[in-house]
Amino acid sequence: MSATNTQTSDAAKPKGLVAQWFALLWADKFxxxxxxxxxxxxxxxxxxxxxxETLATKQNLRGRxxxxxxxxxxxxxxxxxxxxxxxxxxxxxVAARNTLLVAGAAVVASAVIxxxxxxxxxxxxxxxxxWIMRLGDVIMSxxxxxxxxxxxxxxxxxxxxxxxxxxxxxxxxYLRTARAEVLEVRERMFVQAAKVMGASDMRIIFRHILPxxxxxxxxxxxxxxxxxxxxxxxxxxxGIGIQAPEITWGLMVSQGRPYLTNxxxxxxxxxxxxxxxxxxxxxxxxxxxxxxxxxxxxxxxxGGRKNG
Amino acid sequence: xxxxxxxxxxxxxxxxxxxxxxxxxxxxxxxxxxxxxLAILGESGSGKSVSASAVMNLIDMPPGKITSGAILLNxxxxxxxxxxERRAINGAKIAMIFQDPLAHLNPVFxxxxxxxxxxxxxxxxxxxxxxxxxDLLHRVGLPEPDLAFGKYPHQFSGGQRQxxxxxxxxxxxxxxxxxxxxxxxxxxxxxxxxxxxxxELQQETGMGLLLITHDLGVVAEIADRVVVMNGGQIxxxxxxxxxxxxPQHPYTKKLIAAAPGSGEMPEESDRRGEPLLRxxxxxxxxxxxxALKGVDLTIMPGETVAVVGESGSGKSxxxxxxxxxxxxxxxxxxxRGKDLMTLGPRxxxxxxxxxxxxxxxxxxxxxxxxxxxxxxxxxxxxxPEILPRKQWRDRVAELLTKVGLKPEMAVRYPHQFSGGQRQxxxIARALAMEPKLIVCDEAVSALDVxxxxxxxxxxxxxxxxxxxxxxxxxxxxxxxRDFADRVIVMKSGEIVEEGPVRQIFExxxxxxxxxxxxxxxxPDPEIQAARRTARMELEMAVSA
Numbered sequence: 001m002s003a004t005n006t007q008t009s010d011a012a013k014p015k016g017l018v019a020q021w022f023a024l025l026w027a028d029k030f031x032x033x034x035x036x037x038x039x040x041x042x043x044x045x046x047x048x049x050x051x052x053e054t055l056a057t058k059q060n061l062r063g064r065x066x067x068x069x070x071x072x073x074x075x076x077x078x079x080x081x082x083x084x085x086x087x088x089x090x091x092x093x094v095a096a097r098n099t100l101l102v103a104g105a106a107v108v109a110s111a112v113i114x115x116x117x118x119x120x121x122x123x124x125x126x127x128x129x130x131w132i133m134r135l136g137d138v139i140m141s142x143x144x145x146x147x148x149x150x151x152x153x154x155x156x157x158x159x160x161x162x163x164x165x166x167x168x169x170x171x172x173x174y175l176r177t178a179r180a181e182v183l184e185v186r187e188r189m190f191v192q193a194a195k196v197m198g199a200s201d202m203r204i205i206f207r208h209i210l211p212x213x214x215x216x217x218x219x220x221x222x223x224x225x226x227x228x229x230x231x232x233x234x235x236x237x238x239g240i241g242i243q244a245p246e247i248t249w250g251l252m253v254s255q256g257r258p259y260l261t262n263x264x265x266x267x268x269x270x271x272x273x274x275x276x277x278x279x280x281x282x283x284x285x286x287x288x289x290x291x292x293x294x295x296x297x298x299x300x301x302x303g304g305r306k307n308g
Numbered sequence: 309x310x311x312x313x314x315x316x317x318x319x320x321x322x323x324x325x326x327x328x329x330x331x332x333x334x335x336x337x338x339x340x341x342x343x344x345x346l347a348i349l350g351e352s353g354s355g356k357s358v359s360a361s362a363v364m365n366l367i368d369m370p371p372g373k374i375t376s377g378a379i380l381l382n383x384x385x386x387x388x389x390x391x392x393e394r395r396a397i398n399g400a401k402i403a404m405i406f407q408d409p410l411a412h413l414n415p416v417f418x419x420x421x422x423x424x425x426x427x428x429x430x431x432x433x434x435x436x437x438x439x440x441x442x443d444l445l446h447r448v449g450l451p452e453p454d455l456a457f458g459k460y461p462h463q464f465s466g467g468q469r470q471x472x473x474x475x476x477x478x479x480x481x482x483x484x485x486x487x488x489x490x491x492x493x494x495x496x497x498x499x500x501x502x503x504x505x506x507x508e509l510q511q512e513t514g515m516g517l518l519l520i521t522h523d524l525g526v527v528a529e530i531a532d533r534v535v536v537m538n539g540g541q542i543x544x545x546x547x548x549x550x551x552x553x554x555p556q557h558p559y560t561k562k563l564i565a566a567a568p569g570s571g572e573m574p575e576e577s578d579r580r581g582e583p584l585l586r587x588x589x590x591x592x593x594x595x596x597x598x599a600l601k602g603v604d605l606t607i608m609p610g611e612t613v614a615v616v617g618e619s620g621s622g623k624s625x626x627x628x629x630x631x632x633x634x635x636x637x638x639x640x641x642x643x644r645g646k647d648l649m650t651l652g653p654r655x656x657x658x659x660x661x662x663x664x665x666x667x668x669x670x671x672x673x674x675x676x677x678x679x680x681x682x683x684x685x686x687x688x689x690x691x692p693e694i695l696p697r698k699q700w701r702d703r704v705a706e707l708l709t710k711v712g713l714k715p716e717m718a719v720r721y722p723h724q725f726s727g728g729q730r731q732x733x734x735i736a737r738a739l740a741m742e743p744k745l746i747v748c749d750e751a752v753s754a755l756d757v758x759x760x761x762x763x764x765x766x767x768x769x770x771x772x773x774x775x776x777x778x779x780x781x782x783x784x785x786x787x788x789r790d791f792a793d794r795v796i797v798m799k800s801g802e803i804v805e806e807g808p809v810r811q812i813f814e815x816x817x818x819x820x821x822x823x824x825x826x827x828x829x830x831p832d833p834e835i836q837a838a839r840r841t842a843r844m845e846l847e848m849a850v851s852a
Contacts, residue, residue: 189672193734196631197741198660199690207686211677294721295676 024291027300031287034280041277044096052076052090057245060085065263080265082256088269095247095270100277102159102248103228106166111221114171118178119205123186133179136172144169145234152240162241166228177220181213215289222285226278249273311383312339313516314363314402314484319377321358321367332358333540336377340484340516345507347519347531347548351563351756352727355540356520360486364404365394400430403477407489409469413461419472420445420457426479437479444475449505466619467498471505478509485510486518491526495618496784496827500843503530522756524567525829528552528836536560549833566758567831568786573810582645584609584745584777585630590639592625592801599625600636601801605779607745612771612778614788614809616824617798623781626798627747630779631665632656661691664738668750670730674722680708680733681718687740694742707736711766728759735766739774747779752787764791785828789813797821822846 025032055076061084063073068080068088076087121132139147148165155161185191186209194204233250235241242248249270256266290296316339321332333355340346350356361367363379363386379386381401386394406412414422420441427437445453448471450464461469470490477485487506491499507530510517519531527534527548534551536544536559543557555561585607592600600622607613617623629636632648641648643659651659667673674683684704688695695703705715711732722730731751738746748767752760768791770776782788788795788809795812797804797820805818816822826843830836 189667189669190675192633193665193667193673193737194675194686195633196660196663196665197687197690197737198657199686203690208675212675293677294679295723 021291024297024300025287028287028290030283034283034287037276037280038284041096041100041273041280044093045100046097048093049097052094056086056090056094056247058086065259065266067263068265068269079269080263082252082266083259083263088252088265091247091252092249092270092273095249095252096273098159098242098246099229099232099248099250099274102162102166102232102242103225105163106170106228106232107221107225109163109167110170110224111174111217113167114174115178115217117171118175119182119210121175122179122182123201123205123209132175136175139168140172142169144231148231148235149238149240152235157240157243159242162232162235165235166231169231170224170228173220173224174217177216178213181216182209185209185212211292215292218288219282219285222278222281225281226274229274229278311380313342313382314518315339315380316359316363317378317380319359319362319379320375321355321362322373322375324371324373331540332372333537336537336540336542338535338542338545340518342483342516343510343514345510345517345519345530345532347521347527347534348537349521349524349527349534349563350537351522351758353539354537356522356537357488358540360404360488360518360520363402364398364486365391396430399426399482400480401482402484402486403480403482404486404488405470405473405477405490407492409466409473410461412473413469415461418458418460419464420459423472423476423479426476430480440479441475444478445472447478447509448472448475449501450475465498467494467502470494470498470502474502474505474509478513481513482515484516484518486520488520489522490519492521492523496829497618497823499526499829500529500827506530523829524552524564524757524831525836528831528833529829529840536563552831552833562758564831566761568757568760568764568790573789573813579606579608579611581608583607583642584611584644585779586642587626587630588640588642590626590629590636590641592622592629592634593637599801600629600639602639603798603801603803605630605796607777607779609744610771610775610777611794612780612792613794613796614780614782614792615796615798616782616785616788618783618824620800621798622801623783623798624749625801627665627749627779627781631663631747661694661741662744663747664741664743664745665747665749666731666734666738666751669754670727670734671722673734674730674737676722678721679718680704680720680722683722683733684708684718684737684740687737691741694740703740707739710739710770711736712762726759728755728763731755731759731763732766735763735770739770743776745777745779747781749781750783751780753783760787767791785813785825786830797824819846 025035060081063077063081063085064083066073066077066081066085068078070077070080073081076090079088079092081087082091117132117136121129147169151165152161191204191208194208199207229250232241232248233254236243236248236251237254242251244251252270253267253274256263256270259266287300290299317337319336320334323330323332336355336359338346338348338359348356348360358367362374367374374387377387381397386397413419417425420438423441423444424434424437427440428434442453442457445456450456450468450471456464461472464472485506490506491502494502503526506517509515519526521527531548533546534548535542536551536557538559544551544555544560551560552564555564583606585605587603587605590600590603591598603622603626605613605626615623615626625634628634630641635649643662646659648656648659678686681701681704684707685700688697688700704718708715708717713729713732713736717725722733725733752763755763764787767778771778780788780792785795792809794807795809796806797812797818799820804820805812805816812821813825816825823846826839826846830839
């Protein structure tokens with residue numbers, strides 16, 4: 001809070017915007033490697049199916065449950081092979097697309113819808129707010145798996161429908177968090193000050209309230225990412241999610257479950273991919289929370305220099 | 309040489325922060341004797357609380373570090389004692405009370421239990437502790453002390469809670485009581501009562517009282533000796549009245565000069581012609597609670613009207629009603645002849661430009677995620693007709709210069725400024741609208757005395773330059789004395805007295821105004837002593 005802080009931020013000014021953000025990211029090494037991992041995962045999702053589709057689906061019954069770290073069958077088998085002798089590494093790379101697509105779309109959709117509804121419910125004191133909250137309660141009172149089973153039983157199990165189901169079941173989380181935060185922030189003095197200036201409701205919501213509550217919601221969204229990935233695998237396990245030969249990491253975990261005692265690698269590697277993705281998202285969101293907050297940013301601008 | 313009751317010798321404390329090492333206090337020396345009141349006077353950031361925290365072992369280490377010095381209690385160095393011994397001293401030998409009693413009382417236990425616990429932790433049987441807790445509740449002057457034992461903290465008012473804290477502190481009959489800004493959060497009349505109680509108790513028990521404060525008035529009222537601190541160092545020390553009348557250090561001189569209520573009072577203003585704002589018969593109900601009971605108010609162009617009242621008097625409700633932040637339940641508000649209550653949203657939006665507000669706490673009234681430039685230019689984003697976008701940058705620079713800041717500060721965020729600078733930003737933001745009337749809701753109450761004087765100076769300058777009118781809301785009278793043309797005194801939603809500032813200060817007509825004036829503390833110990841006698845007489849007259 002003193003003059004020294006201001007000097008560091010002034011000194012960082014002349015650099016370009018991209019360079020500035022890169023410097024902020026580099027300042028937090030964990031976040032940097034998290035971003036790197038996510039970049040690789042996204043690249044896998046985009047190019048993986050093009051490059052390894054055939055490799056990942058080719059069965060090789062002589063290599064059933066081949067153990068990992070054995071290069072004799074070629075580099076693709078470094079992580080071992082599954083129950084049909086398909087190379088795990090290639091399958092993980094290919095599965096990245098479906099996994100990230102389903103989880104990403106579901107999380108983004110539920111976060112956007114839930115936050116919007118939460119902002120409305122928190123900011124307006126009209127009856128609409130009550131309706132929104134009761135709607136949230138209704139969704140929450142349904143076991144999400146039951147809802148998914150019913151919906152997917154009626155609709156075709158396709159990627160779009162899975163995204164739809166998962167998004168609906170996760171809406172109340174964002175709805176309730178956003179509403180609770182809005183109720184607090186709307187009473188803050190700077191919102192009152194904006195009202196005195198004659199600011200419109202839209203301006204108050206998007207300029208003054210949303211930036212304050214966004215970090216919380218982003219953090220929840222990254223945590224939810226893992227939950228959605230696992231929920232998707234549960235649906236796939238029940239036969240109403242992604243269907244073979246399509247693959248996702250969650251589906252790979254559940255397919256490997258019968259072999260856990262004698263071939264742990266079947267579930268372990270896709271599980272690790274899920275964990276690393278979630279962890280990376282979490283580290284990155286933590287970094288983002290600091291980087292986007294002007295009162296905290298100096299921690300990164302100090303360039304990781306430690307005092308005391 | 310006999311040992312002092314408590315002596316701090318050559319104490320230096322450092323804090324390691326991300327921004328580097330901060331020397332909180334350097335080579336501080338003071339002592340406290342039995343039956344004596346020592347005041348440590350300083351503004352925020354002066355390090356006035358640090359040495360007391362060191363005495364109570366409240367400094368977190370790390371990041372804090374005591375780099376040199378000794379704290380002697382009856383000649384024994386406390387810094388060399390074990391944590392066990394220190395704990396036995398805290399509460400039993402040395403007790404402390406804080407600024408915000410609500411934060412230091414546990415909301416889920418009854419106050420009687422909490423006072424008794426203070427004694428049971430120091431090894432007293434529970435039944436005896438409970439009995440003494442009852443005695444203490446009587447002693448600190450709570451209404452219905454027997455019922456108070458079983459009540460919870462939220463059922464008491466601010467002043468009563470401070471009495472509870474005092475009862476708790478006295479539970480183990482300490483030799484030393486440390487009071488850290490004990491009355492800052494209280495109303496002036498309550499402040500006077502609490503200080504009187506502290507003094508009485510001190511005379512009764514003969515304990516040493518260490519008072520930490522930013523308020524010269526409190527020093528004048530109660531202290532025998534005073535230590536003035538600035539920037540972590542003691543700049544002056546001595547007898548309270550000597551220091552006031554003959555300050556040696558330039559900082560002390562500045563501090564005394566900045567005390568409000570010593571300048572010339574403005575002459576009575578001309579009140580003919582059309583008023584800028586006229587409110588008639590305003591009522592406001594919060595369900596059953598009647599917050600405003602028929603308030604009338606007139607503000608002439610270029611005039612400053614001060615509304616003074618204690619907490620709960622309805623003064624902020626009045627301000628919010630005038631700005632239509634909370635619509636009044638009934639009554640009329642005319643701005644230049646137009647009825648604000650019947651205006652549609654569109655016309656009201658146009659009028660927003662003319663009526664602006666500066667809030668009490670600039671830390672909260674400025675959005676922490678916006679730069680100064682964004683904060684000030686938001687006015688023009690909302691009202692694009694004021695200024696074309698091309699001129700924003702120049703106008704922001706101009707406004708910043710006008711409120712005494714530098715144009716290059718526009719890229720910074722609010723947290724990079726001090727409290728006084730933040731309030732200047734808030735004023736610049738209000739000025740960006742080119743308003744006719746600015747409502748200042750306790751706009752200087754959260755600031756240090758010297759900063760307070762500067763901000764009032766700034767407001768007065770802007771009034772001369774731009775012909776602004778102010779509705780100035782405050783909880784104590786001295787602040788408005790040099791600044792306001794008219795004063796309205798409010799109590800429980802009603803106007804008690806209204807008149808030109810000179811009349812209110814020199815010939816108050818109502819008892820409540822007189823009580824308020826008598827309760828406000830003057831920095832001069834002699835004047836304060838005279839006031840105290842007057843106040844006693846007034847109290848006698850009221851109770852008789």
